[in-house]
Amino acid sequence: MMAASTTDAKDHALSSTTAGWVKPRSPTDAYTYLDVRDLIARHIAHGELPHGARLPSERQMQTATGAARGTVRAALFQLEAEGLIYRRNRSGWYVAPPPIVYDPTRWESFMTYVAAQGREPRTEALDMRTCAATAELAGIFGVAEGAPLFEIRRRRYIDERAALVETIFVDPRLAPGLLDHDLNGSLTGVLSGHYGIDVVRNRVEMSPCALTQREADALRVRSGLPGLLIKRISYDAKGRVVEYDHEYWLHDALKVTVDIRLGN
Amino acid sequence: MMAASTTDAKDHALSSTTAGWVKPRSPTDAYTYLDVRDLIARHIAHGELPHGARLPSERQMQTATGAARGTVRAALFQLEAEGLIYRRNRSGWYVAPPPIVYDPTRWESFMTYVAAQGREPRTEALDMRTCAATAELAGIFGVAEGAPLFEIRRRRYIDERAALVETIFVDPRLAPGLLDHDLNGSLTGVLSGHYGIDVVRNRVEMSPCALTQREADALRVRSGLPGLLIKRISYDAKGRVVEYDHEYWLHDALKVTVDIRLGN
């Protein structure tokens, strides 16, 4: 392609949706992927790309910056790891919304604390069945290996973006017929309201993880993205296990706080 | 290079330190980066690559698998995100040790809980000075903007691998002369032993982050690696802020647990 008389190729590139993508350093050396990262990050910080906005396509950014596509993608991966952007499979890159604050010491349901933060929560039951306890599950619930357990799989949204998938196990002896209830809301509410079971103790464990095929598919993201795995065991006043829960969160969707008073 | 009469190029590759790197799927299609990931992960799971062991070089793995180096690196990035391996700058890739378990509801010092898990903790004071309170710090400590605060920067090791860097702020009025003490150990111990200050409340906040240049340099990793930022404010019985602490952890170095009993 030839350069027009009054506008060269670079000006042309900058006149598109990538307007203002000017390299801030010396003009001799090429963009590094961290330069490109900073460029995008600055656009987000300055509000030119608001939450939920879609970034220009990789090839547009490639043209605008003059860097190879691989370099642009390295910058995007970087920003993704930082939680500033996320992607929707083969659709594009988007500016990430602010994280939800989660406090494991409070026994609030997802529906409650997401709404309290001015965001819109939604829960979708994916699958409910009775399964046989594995060795691990048997140990946790104090039942024989192979004993029946309810297994509930749900997907939860924040502002219509899938933020986590969870698998919950419940002992049928504590809540017979549980699967006949509507589980597209607060499970805690159902257990308390219909079965009189109240949780008094919570054991929560959090660790960074990679989302496996199963989780990634459910969240409609690429397999292997970083996530946060939260395992929770909740007990009632008699020390019985009420729920055993595995939550796979998108790593950029939450922030954890704990407020603790010691002794007395 | 020509193939020898009795051993072709692939056999030769497998006779090196990458012995046994056989592709598990159909022989027609090429390795994907997830294939390579699985290959390496399997070697780690089977104990052929124990904790701390060094992986073969990227170019060796390239030869052994027949994939391009970029593909091998994509697999390594994957495993790094999962916390299975880590790298030492321009030295190589290593199998990651198991994470340390951290419970923010317990007021135990790093030195204590790391040792209790059979690992070797070490703390190294990097920098100590008096700084002027920024707006954020002034708000937290309840002092005027620009008021003096102690700023302490330390690096902490687990088994001689740098696992976190932290910046601690302390109000000099609570602990005058604090910087004259040895801070290569438990700061809590110094505050309690020399100043009679005991913490009764802790506010902890955790969020995934990317390690910036400053932190990455201190941990001798590449800038931009994923990390976990832990901010902690601790208070004494009078509600005064004892410490304000920012800890930047390598994301694979820890796992968080919280055990909570509710109500009474």
Next chain:
DNA sequence: AAGTGGTCTAGACCACGCC
């Protein structure tokens, strides 16, 4: 000096979302 990871280029083809 040799070997390692770190970065970048310039292509290519594919699977899928979206129109």
Next chain:
DNA sequence: GCGTGGTCTAGACCACTTT
């Protein structure tokens, strides 16, 4: 059906660690 991201190749050069 076009555009998107997803993946892969086959080089190159650099900065640093290691020997």
